[in-house]
Each structure stands twice: as C-alpha cells, then as structure tokens.
Amino acid sequence: MNRWSEVLDTMRIENGAYIASPSRDYSYVWIRDVCYTVLPYLGTPCDRYERAYHALLDLFRRYEWKIDIHTRKKPVYLYEYIHARYTQKLTELDQPWGHAQNDAIGLFLWGVAEGVRRGKRILRDEKDREICEKLVRYLACLEYWDHADNGMWEENMEVHASSIGACVAGLTAARLLVEVPEGLIRKGEKSLGLLLPRESVTKESDLALLSLIYPYQIVPRTVAQQILSHAEARLERTYGLIRYKGDRYYNEGAEAEWCFGFPWMGLCYTLLGDDTEAEKYWAKTQSILPPDHHLPELYIGGTDQPNGNTPLAWAVAMAWLLEQRIPSSQAGERAE
Incomplete structure (x- = not known):
C-alpha cells in the first residue's frame, strides 16, 4: 500500500x-x-x-x-x-x-x-x-x-x-x-x-468545467483548450485555482485557492497529450504537497494558510491520479 x-x-x-x-x-x-x-x-x-x-x-x-x-x-x-x-x-x-x-x-x-x-x-x-x-x-x-x-x-x-x-x-x-x-x-x-465555454449565465470561467475534460472527455479538443486557457489566465493562483471570480467561500480579501486545481489541470493536459503542460502542473502540485501527503481543500483567500478541511480526500485522489499519469522519471523526483 x-x-x-x-x-x-x-x-x-x-x-x-x-x-x-x-x-x-x-x-x-x-x-x-x-x-x-x-x-x-x-x-x-x-x-x-x-x-x-x-x-x-x-x-x-x-x-x-x-x-x-x-x-x-x-x-x-x-x-x-x-x-x-x-x-x-x-x-x-x-x-x-x-x-x-x-x-x-x-x-x-x-x-x-x-x-x-x-x-x-x-x-x-x-x-x-x-x-x-x-x-x-x-x-x-x-x-x-x-x-x-x-x-x-x-x-x-x-x-x-x-x-x-x-x-x-x-x-x-x-x-x-x-x-x-x-x-x-x-x-x-x-x-x-x-x-460552452461558459459555466453559466453568471460565471464565464469556473473550475468545475474541467470535469468535462477529465474525467468525462465529452468536449471537442478546441473547447477543451478554451476551457483550460481561460482557467489558467483567470483562475490560477499561487496555491491552486480559484473556483470562479467573486467566490465568497473562505474569502479573506481574495478568493480561496483550491489545491486540487493544479492536479486537475494536469490531468486534463494528459488527456490532450500535452506532456509538457501536464508535467508543469505536476511540479505545481508538488510545490503545495506536504510531506505527509495531507493535501488541503484550499488556502484561505488572501493568506498563506490552508483551511481546516485537511486532508481533503478528493484533493489527495486527484494528486495521486496525476502522479500515476506522469512518466516515472518525473514522478519519482518528488520521492527523492
């Protein structure tokens, strides 16, 4: 195990x-x-x-x-x-x-x-x-x-x-x-x-849209690329991705940064066959991964502190899934 x-x-x-x-x-x-x-x-x-x-x-x-x-x-x-x-x-x-x-x-x-x-x-x-x-x-x-x-x-x-x-x-x-x-x-x-590529009438970009790429694979490549480019440009932050602009959950002056956003982006890129981008997001995942693998739900917006929902099972699973898909030579760098 x-x-x-x-x-x-x-x-x-x-x-x-x-x-x-x-x-x-x-x-x-x-x-x-x-x-x-x-x-x-x-x-x-x-x-x-x-x-x-x-x-x-x-x-x-x-x-x-x-x-x-x-x-x-x-x-x-x-x-x-x-x-x-x-x-x-x-x-x-x-x-x-x-x-x-x-x-x-x-x-x-x-x-x-x-x-x-x-x-x-x-x-x-x-x-x-x-x-x-x-x-x-x-x-x-x-x-x-x-x-x-x-x-x-x-x-x-x-x-x-x-x-x-x-x-x-x-x-x-x-x-x-x-x-x-x-x-x-x-x-x-x-x-x-x-x-598409909007999430809803009120939300142009949303982290939830990544699900249409991974795991579902139900959007054309061009739409998948739009979703990912919008997420990177509008949602990506230091510790993960915000869910959407204006999110009030754990907002202390800025939107909360969700840790599973990094591995989720990487998983999407693996399905598009873009190993370079996938490895980039694996590196970003490693940068926020504690030694005990207790990946938090999020970092409280405007701070460098995770919230109390640590570890989050969903986040741990997403990070593990990305490690499974990264070439062993790259994945092994974290363990070493």
Whole structure:
C-alpha cells in the first residue's frame, strides 16, 4: 500500500464509502466526493472501487421510494431531491442543504458504467441495474438539460454547463447497462453547445468545467483548450485555482485557492497529450504537497494558510491520479 492510499484509508469508513475530510465540517459522505476519491483504484485489482459503489448503491436502495416519486414528478423543495451528502451510516441529514446537484447523479452513473467497462464487479444483482435505470428516469424527469441546480459547488440555483455535462457523460456511459433514450442525450448536448465555454449565465470561467475534460472527455479538443486557457489566465493562483471570480467561500480579501486545481489541470493536459503542460502542473502540485501527503481543500483567500478541511480526500485522489499519469522519471523526483 502506498502513501496516497494510506491517507485515503484514514477517511474510508466500514461500509466502503469515504468521508470528505476528517474535519468537523466535512466528516460526512458526499456522493460526488466518493466517486472522485476512488478514481485512482479504477485500474487496480483491489476492491476499493467496487466497495465504494456498492455502498452508494445501497444508499440509493434505501431511498428508492424517493427516486420512484421523482421519476414521475419534479422535486419542488430542495429536500425532495436525491440528497448530496449523508451521515457515515448513509442516512439523510435533517437540515437545509443545496441538494439539487445533478452532476453528482451523472457522475455516479458514469462511474458505475466505467467500472463495469473496466471489468469491475459493480452490479451485484438485477436490483442494482434497476437503480441505475431509475436514476436515468430521474434525470429525464428533471429535464436536466434545462434545469437550474446548485451545481458542483452547492451554491445558487442556475443552469450549469458542468452539471449538464456530467449528466450527458453519465447517460452516454449508462447505455452499457440500461436503455437510455437517444433524445435524452441529444438534448443535453444541444444545451452544452449553447452554454460552452461558459459555466453559466453568471460565471464565464469556473473550475468545475474541467470535469468535462477529465474525467468525462465529452468536449471537442478546441473547447477543451478554451476551457483550460481561460482557467489558467483567470483562475490560477499561487496555491491552486480559484473556483470562479467573486467566490465568497473562505474569502479573506481574495478568493480561496483550491489545491486540487493544479492536479486537475494536469490531468486534463494528459488527456490532450500535452506532456509538457501536464508535467508543469505536476511540479505545481508538488510545490503545495506536504510531506505527509495531507493535501488541503484550499488556502484561505488572501493568506498563506490552508483551511481546516485537511486532508481533503478528493484533493489527495486527484494528486495521486496525476502522479500515476506522469512518466516515472518525473514522478519519482518528488520521492527523492
């Protein structure tokens, strides 16, 4: 077991899911965070990828009654949506939250199908397959292609390109598992074509757009290059990338700098075949990587201090993923 996995295992819980961070504020299970956290295990023989998805499938089984309702009737209140975060026992939390996060459902479907494609035993029985089919119908009922949601950052309700893209990727991948109406995918693609390279009406550049390149690979090369050049010019800072201009989260005079921005940029460049840029962002990742690999969520805006959500499982996973893709001679420089 390597150092990265050891750090992630400190946030792994008995049921196979992961908390976002051992901090007081983040010791919960987010669907999105779990799916990103286990990506480094996708190409390995260990069972951490499967176990995490089995935990999430069990969660969806528990709340299948809610999914059933909203395959026929759009949610009105935020608590009616499939919740975004849960207790460590994978039960809902009874407090207000921005649960309208369509990207998490798209990511989950993508992760299930990608696991199956890679030979992972994700679907244990017909009920697991039925859950996936119902999630497809849930996104159809929402009319995800024109649906205002809280987005990846759990904030204001608007139509987000990153959410639509996650759903397009998830539905496209899910055709391996269940029947997905072709028109359901085309509607999302059409909406993306109208929005991109913007994230939304209010956000021109946004860190969340990187997901359309890595892991989803659903935008043309020219659009991917636009997204990356905008991110580098407008979002990149000393300790990572800001999420978007004007972000108020942990803002102490400037926007917070998110550490997983550096490895995420590098991962995107590996998919474009640009080794020079990928290695540049690996070097930037190394520059903020503590010796114990406890990569923080972010550096508080306007300071040189990380916040308390350290380590962040999602950030650790992204850094590990980039190290996996960098030539061993380059990756090894950090260890030496």
